[in-house]
Amino acid sequence: xxxxxxxxxxxxxxxxxxxxxxxxxxxxxxxxxxxxxxxxxxxxxxxxxxxxxxxxxxxxxxxxxxxxxxxxxxxxxxxxxxxxxxxxxxxxxxxxxxxxxxxxxxxxxxxxxxxxxxxxxxxxxxxxxxxxxxxxxxxxxxxxxxxxxxxxxxxxxxxxxxxxxxxxxxxxxxxxxxxxxxxxxxxxxxxxxxxxxxxxxxxxxxxxxxxxxxxxxxxxxxxxxxxxxxxxxxxxxxxxxxxxxxxxxxxxxxxxxxxxxxxxxxxxxxxxxxxxxxxxxxxxxxxxxxxxxxxxxxxxxxxxxxxxxxxxxxxxxxxxxxxxxxxxxxxxxxxxxxxxxxxxxxxxxxxxxxxxxxxxxxxxxxxxxxxxxxxxxxxxxxxxxxxxxxxxxxxxxxxxxxxxxxxxxxxxxxxxxxxxxxxxxxxxxxxxxxxxxxxxxxx
Amino acid sequence: xxxxxxxxxxxxxxxxxxxxxxxxxxxxxxxxxxxxxxxxxxxxxxxxxxxxxxxxxxxxxxxxxxxxxxxxxxxxxxxxxxxxxxxxxxxxxxxxxxxxxxxxxxxxxxxxxxxxxxxxxxxxxxxxxxxxxxxxxxxxxxxxxxxxxxxxxxxxxxxxxxxxxxxxxxxxxxxxxxxxxxxxxxxxxxxxxxxxxxxxxxxxxxxxxxxxxxxxxxxxxxxxxxxxxxxxxxxxxxxxxxxxxxxxxxxxxxxxxxxxxxxxxxxxxxxxxxxxxxxxxxxxxxxxxxxxxxxxxxxxxxxxxxxxxxxxxxxxxxxxxxxxxxxxxxxxx
Numbered sequence: 001x002x003x004x005x006x007x008x009x010x011x012x013x014x015x016x017x018x019x020x021x022x023x024x025x026x027x028x029x030x031x032x033x034x035x036x037x038x039x040x041x042x043x044x045x046x047x048x049x050x051x052x053x054x055x056x057x058x059x060x061x062x063x064x065x066x067x068x069x070x071x072x073x074x075x076x077x078x079x080x081x082x083x084x085x086x087x088x089x090x091x092x093x094x095x096x097x098x099x100x101x102x103x104x105x106x107x108x109x110x111x112x113x114x115x116x117x118x119x120x121x122x123x124x125x126x127x128x129x130x131x132x133x134x135x136x137x138x139x140x141x142x143x144x145x146x147x148x149x150x151x152x153x154x155x156x157x158x159x160x161x162x163x164x165x166x167x168x169x170x171x172x173x174x175x176x177x178x179x180x181x182x183x184x185x186x187x188x189x190x191x192x193x194x195x196x197x198x199x200x201x202x203x204x205x206x207x208x209x210x211x212x213x214x215x216x217x218x219x220x221x222x223x224x225x226x227x228x229x230x231x232x233x234x235x236x237x238x239x240x241x242x243x244x245x246x247x248x249x250x251x252x253x254x255x256x257x258x259x260x261x262x263x264x265x266x267x268x269x270x271x272x273x274x275x276x277x278x279x280x281x282x283x284x285x286x287x288x289x290x291x292x293x294x295x296x297x298x299x300x301x302x303x304x305x306x307x308x309x310x311x312x313x314x315x316x317x318x319x320x321x322x323x324x325x326x327x328x329x330x331x332x333x334x335x336x337x338x339x340x341x342x343x344x345x346x347x348x349x350x351x352x353x354x355x356x357x358x359x360x361x362x363x364x365x366x367x368x369x370x371x372x373x374x375x376x377x378x379x380x381x382x383x384x385x386x387x388x389x390x391x392x393x394x395x396x397x398x399x400x401x402x403x404x405x406x407x408x409x410x411x412x413x414x415x416x417x418x419x420x421x422x423x424x425x426x427x428x429x430x431x432x433x434x435x436x437x438x439x440x441x442x443x
Numbered sequence: 444x445x446x447x448x449x450x451x452x453x454x455x456x457x458x459x460x461x462x463x464x465x466x467x468x469x470x471x472x473x474x475x476x477x478x479x480x481x482x483x484x485x486x487x488x489x490x491x492x493x494x495x496x497x498x499x500x501x502x503x504x505x506x507x508x509x510x511x512x513x514x515x516x517x518x519x520x521x522x523x524x525x526x527x528x529x530x531x532x533x534x535x536x537x538x539x540x541x542x543x544x545x546x547x548x549x550x551x552x553x554x555x556x557x558x559x560x561x562x563x564x565x566x567x568x569x570x571x572x573x574x575x576x577x578x579x580x581x582x583x584x585x586x587x588x589x590x591x592x593x594x595x596x597x598x599x600x601x602x603x604x605x606x607x608x609x610x611x612x613x614x615x616x617x618x619x620x621x622x623x624x625x626x627x628x629x630x631x632x633x634x635x636x637x638x639x640x641x642x643x644x645x646x647x648x649x650x651x652x653x654x655x656x657x658x659x660x661x662x663x664x665x666x667x668x669x670x671x672x673x674x675x676x677x678x679x680x681x682x683x684x685x686x687x688x689x690x691x692x693x694x695x696x697x698x699x700x701x702x703x704x705x706x707x708x709x710x711x712x713x714x715x716x717x718x719x720x721x722x723x724x725x726x727x728x729x730x731x732x733x734x735x736x737x738x739x740x741x742x743x744x745x746x747x748x749x750x751x752x753x754x755x756x757x758x759x760x761x762x763x764x765x766x767x768x769x770x771x772x773x774x775x776x
Contacts, residue, residue, distance in 0.1 A: 006769055011456055089450070168456065240769065253770040325449045331456040338450060352455075359449045361457070366561040368462055368521075371717035375663070380768040382717065385761075402768060410454030417460045424452055 003231035031306030040066030073284035073304035075103035132276035137268030164237035167330025187274030292353030294320035310340035324359025362419035383412035390429030466520025472652035479645035484535035485594030496526030498546035528568035531642025586638035669726025670705035704746035718766035
């Protein structure tokens with residue numbers, strides 16, 4: 001069985017919700033929809049206080065190429081346009097809507113009928129993705145239409161679908177592959193048409209054997225889609241690692257997957273593309289895993305974008321007494337939330353409630369030079385060195401040591417037996433080096 | 444519940460491994476060899492080991508408490524490992540006062556003067572051992588003959604190690620085919636029934652410890668295998684050239700400290716290089732230097748010197764030999 005060769009760790013999987021069917025979460029009384037839920041320029045608000053909106057209606061329009069539309073996730077009245085603190089911990093603009101009923105735009109097909117015939121052309125699909133607000137749903141939230149637009153001179157010969165879900169706890173992609181396998185595969189066919197490729201590889205870690213079996217059976221009726229089981233190892237869901245595992249191609253340092261003729265999209269994204277193209281439904285809800293060791297009823301829910309995280313926690317049995325930390329995303333790369341008011345956004349793959357005794361960090365001790373951080377780094381970097389030179393402000397050296405290759409997977413900090421905050425300092429060094437490089441370009 | 448949520452950057456999860464667990468893992472891996480030593484050399488092995496460990500802990504405590512005036516961290520297990528390894532590298536009849544001097548050199552001079560755990564360039568136990576070897580050459584080279592648990596301590600019957608017998612014999616022009624009759628058979632050597640340092644004799648016990656270290660992922664195979672492999676290859680070449688003048692690779696690996704050095708001394712985290720490429724170079728360097736010292740040098744045994752010499756190259760290797768980077772093929776593209 002395949003996997004990526006360099007580094008990697010095996011954190012406990014804790015997939016508590018792997019067997020929980022996807023349920024619909026009740027629509028909350030109010031939603032708060034941030035205008036920046038993607039990488040790139042925030043969308044421009046196009047509604048005013050007091051406006052009536054329907055689910056699926058555009059409430060903020062894209063600003064430039066690397067930007068997407070934002071849609072209302074509910075029907076009701078715009079209460080205000082204000083700032084809130086989002087997942088990242090920063091303030092940003094959001095549209096607050098008071099819910100009334102559940103009216104969708106008439107153009108949206110609300111039936112469950114499977115549509116596999118693709119009527120749109122490649123260009124139309126790409127345009128549809130931007131209009132429908134499709135972004136990478138694995139967590140990075142890079143606008144999908146940008147990735148689908150292959151620049152002149154570049155070539156894509158294979159589409160890679162990320163069904164790895166290597167983060168512990170998260171199961172939203174797993175459940176999608178099990179329960180909506182046909183729709184996911186139809187979505188992949190649409191992506192293939194957009195990219196004009198005739199081969200797609202779905203990489204799935206073999207701890208999801210039921211999903212692998214399901215897709216293998218269903219894939220027989222789709223052209224050119226192959227299912228590849230992978231050995232479980234974190235961070236296999238990282239773009240470069242997944243391409244390496246599936247095709248043996250190695251994306252050169254500082255380059256993109258397209259430089260090895262590959263494009264990677266996520267399972268959730270493929271599902272969203274299916275809904276956008278075949279059902280005319282913009283991205284205004286997504287599957288979110290709500291989980292935690294002390295939670296009464298962990299599960300997987302379809303959640304309207306803008307729903308406060310607290311509503312999701314309520315549905316899962318309420319906030320446990322011993323909660324010490326709320327994470328949006330996985331435990332390896334997710335972000336700690338400041339409170340339960342933070343809204344679910346397009347990039348929210350899961351919410352993890354961490355018990356108090358696991359929420360803290362161990363005390364940092366001296367480096368014993370055990371070299372475990374080097375052994376686990378999937379990019380072949382030397383985290384101990386990057387940390388110490390970043391601490392000493394030696395940023396030119398950090399650049400030479402390829403600090404910008406770091407994708408912040410956290411394997412080094414996870415492994416360090418001395419509990420050193422390796423990644424914290426590497427982030428500091430990396431962002432400084434990127435800023436320095438930008439300033440050089442400006443000069 | 445507390446109303447305060449913890450906020451920190453990812454990762455929010457940590458492996459169960461800690462420095463202390465790694466150190467105690469090394470101690471567990473050393474136990475088979477310690478038991479073997481007590482089995483062959485009697486209570487002398489217990490006395491030397493106890494004194495060495497206790498004095499290492501005491502010196503580390505005193506220096507941290509009264510010189511550094513910092514929190515004392517002797518419970519992290521590192522001084523315990525140094526104490527054990529120091530004892531493993533000396534004869535089991537070594538007088539207590541020499542053991543204490545060796546511990547002082549190991550901890551105070553080789554470790555704490557550089558700032559303590561993580562900062563020392565040379566393996567502390569080996570610095571202590573070499574200091575004792577140069578200062579007390581007679582006591583450090585009179586090896587008790589294995590006599591079971593009842594063997595006396597400082598009044599033990601002593602004899603030469605197999606390495607010394609071979610070295611002396613070859614110097615006097617005796618052919619190897621005759622010399623081998625004076626040394627234990629490979630099977631006896633594998634089980635540890637020969638003269639030598641307290642912890643180095645029983646190959647079988649050291650290999651059990653090696654397997655444990657590998658299974659627990661405390662060390663990787665790179666350093667031990669390249670040390671043992673390079674000793675084997677180098678001595679095999681010499682042996683094939685002239686089997687009457689050069690001993691066989693099996694003899695070289697089983698006699699003396701190659702296994703103890705390769706598995707436990709050369710793999711010391713602090714003083715060994717940090718990526719697999721340089722670990723292999725480092726290991727081969729130790730193996731080759733060991734054979735050179737054994738065959739052409741003044742001492743019958745060279746593992747300690749070889750490791751210390753290679754220790755000196757570690758900072759250089761860490762700076763100039765880089766691990767294989769992901770996507771390194773196209774560097775300037």
